[in-house]
Amino acid sequence: MRKVVAPDYTVFEHVKRHVEAVKTAIREAIIPESVTCSYPKERRKMPASFRGYLIFDPDRCISCFGCAFICPANAIRMKEAEDGRYYPTIDYGKCIFCHFCLDSCPEGALKPTKIHDVAYRDLDRMLTLTEEMIEPPEIIREDKRYVEYVIDGRDLHLRRVDGEDELLVDLPPPSKVERIASCIDPESCTGCRICEEVCEHGVIRSSVEEDGVRMVIDSERCTGCGLCVKECSMRVLRLVRR
Incomplete structure (x- = not known):
């Protein structure tokens, strides 16, 4: 097994490497190119x-x-x-x-x-x-500016902007598709009444008839939450467009 031998630099090479290190430090102090931010004084946007x-x-x-x-x-x-x-x-x-x-x-x-x-x-x-x-x-903020990552060609830079990035966003509500519960196969219903028990809004009612138990859904009050559909053991309930 060969040992790792330290390189034998000349005096000129030592001076050259030190000068390059100093130049890098000066460049970073004037125009930093690092991809980190000084959190919590800075916050990434x-x-x-x-x-x-x-x-x-x-x-x-x-x-x-x-x-x-x-x-x-x-x-x-x-x-x-x-x-x-x-x-x-x-x-x-x-x-x-x-x-x-x-x-x-x-x-x-x-x-x-x-x-x-x-x-x-x-x-x-x-x-x-x-x-x-x-x-x-409760948020205790120390940041006075935020940092944005900017890709310029193949280089990644930071853009520091004075101010605070808003932490609470106001996104538009999702587009709503009106759906209601509906029994697609009434003949397969066993009349277990689980759908009536789990319905939080009381829109499902059962009535006893000669041929068994009949479930009735108030489509006007149904919110389309889908609880009854999930709990239906016979899979005869579905969410359909209103």
């Missing part, structure tokens, strides 16, 4: 679609449980409120910030932010209740 902490608007929520169903990390649980409806809670100790919940929300009740640097004293405090999701967490 994030796009409006940045996947940060979520804000919740209870007035838009239809209690469809869609965010809880789709969460791959099992970080969202639905909590019963005083008005009898169910609203989401998020455990940020489990959340992977995929924003599947935001994409699946049909009414835009969940909104994104650029907030990503929240500190907690312990894991228990990372469980964010519904009431705590309505307003953003």
Whole structure:
């Protein structure tokens, strides 16, 4: 095995390398080309679609449980409120910030932010209740300017701009597709009434007739949350366009 031998530089080569190092230091001091920012004095400007902490608007929520169903990390649980409806809670100790919940929300009740640097004293405090999701967490800001990454040809530069990047974004609500629950195969319905029990809005009613139990859906009041469709064991319920 050969040993690694230190190169034997001449005096001229030593001087040349030191001069190059000094030139690099002077250039970086005058026109920095580094791709880092001096956080927290500087903050990187994030796009409006940045996947940060979520804000919740209870007035838009239809209690469809869609965010809880789709969460791959099992970080969202639905909590019963005083008005009898169910609203989401998020455990940020489990959340992977995929924003599947935001994409699946049909009414835009969940909104994104650029907030990503929240500190907690312990894991228990990372469980964010519904009431705590309505307003953003308290942020103590030290940044006086933000940094943008600019690609010029094949070179990557930083652009430093005086001011604060807005952490709360106001994205337009998603385009809404009106959908309602409908029974596509009434003859296969077993009359188990699970759909009636899970319906948070009371739009499904059952009536006993001579040939069995008949389920009736009030299409005018149906919000299209899809809870009944998910729980139907016979798969006879579907969400259809209104």
